[in-house]
Amino acid sequence: MGRRIPEPYTVVITRTGKPSIQWSVWPATLLVGVVLVSGWVGIALYRFYTHAIEAARGDGQILTEQASDLLERVDTLEAELKDLTKRAGIKEEKIPKRSTADQGGIAIEPSAEELLEATHERLVALASFKQKVMPTVGEFVARRDARPGGMPLLTSVRFSSYYGLRPNPFGSSYEFHPGIDMAVAYGTPIYATAPGTVLEANFAGGYGNRVLIDHGYELKTLYGHMSKMAVTAGTRVKRGQLIGYVGSTGRSSGPHLHYGVYFQGKTVDPKPYLPSAE
Numbered sequence: 001m002g003r004r005i006p007e008p009y010t011v012v013i014t015r016t017g018k019p020s021i022q023w024s025v026w027p028a029t030l031l032v033g034v035v036l037v038s039g040w041v042g043i044a045l046y047r048f049y050t051h052a053i054e055a056a057r058g059d060g061q062i063l064t065e066q067a068s069d070l071l072e073r074v075d076t077l078e079a080e081l082k083d084l085t086k087r088a089g090i091k092e093e094k095i096p097k098r099s100t101a102d103q104g105g106i107a108i109e110p111s112a113e114e115l116l117e118a119t120h121e122r123l124v125a126l127a128s129f130k131q132k133v134m135p136t137v138g139e140f141v142a143r144r145d146a147r148p149g150g151m152p153l154l155t156s157v158r159f160s161s162y163y164g165l166r167p168n169p170f171g172s173s174y175e176f177h178p179g180i181d182m183a184v185a186y187g188t189p190i191y192a193t194a195p196g197t198v199l200e201a202n203f204a205g206g207y208g209n210r211v212l213i214d215h216g217y218e219l220k221t222l223y224g225h226m227s228k229m230a231v232t233a234g235t236r237v238k239r240g241q242l243i244g245y246v247g248s249t250g251r252s253s254g255p256h257l258h259y260g261v262y263f264q265g266k267t268v269d270p271k272p273y274l275p276s277a278e
């Protein structure tokens with residue numbers, strides 16, 4: 001191998017049907033060209049990156065705002081969930097709280113990453129909170145749905161007898177009246193006050209033709225003195241479903257509905273289970 005002697009490069013451009021163009025280019029010239037070209041490319045790249053970084057910063061700003069908004073929403077969600085839990089009468093469950101120990105001092109704008117991280121932590125905490133609370137909420141809702149509510153009669157009624165001690169309508173002594181009597185016209189339709197299963201629908205002594213419905217959660221309702229029953233034992237009824245018609249069967253002095261509510265096997269005052277207790 002001998003000494004490297006600079007030799008000119010020959011650049012040839014061939015053209016179809018035309019004479020080719022040729023240049024002789026010295027390495028130094030080529031080098032200058034390369035430097036120039038790469039310099040230009042460099043500047044273009046630099047400009048591109050600066051622009052990209054600026055754009056990214058802009059995006060970062062948007063991202064931070066979005067993350068902050070997201071965290072706010074999670075906070076709102078958590079507050080709503082807590083309120084709902086409280087209103088449902090559920091013992092307050094602890095939602096793991098964001099650490100506030102390092103608060104105070106100089107306020108530093110949190111980055112999008114930090115905000116998203118915090119949001120993620122909150123969501124994880126909320127998910128486990130929901131998991132703990134949901135069965136209770138579900139039971140609460142089921143219990144509420146099973147609770148007798150509304151009137152068994154849709155016409156205006158006269159309450160002829162309330163729950164508790166009353167003078168015996170057939171004698172001179174007092175007796176305990178285990179329900180509310182609603183005096184209405186003979187044949188007035190009677191509706192179930194909650195969903196459930198008909199336990200009994202038959203003639204039962206003093207109650208005459210009576211329908212007893214089991215609503216679950218140890219709640220039952222009784223509808224007595226019917227002229228005609230529209231359900232049989234085992235019938236699944238919906239709230240507001242027709243179950244029979246007002247009559248005066250059994251121990252009754254006139255057409256009326258005896259409405260009874262049972263909780264845990266005992267009669268309770270149906271008043272709190274009626275829409276407007278006067």
Ligand SMILES: [Zn+2]
Binds near residue numbers: 180
């Ligand atoms: Zn009665």
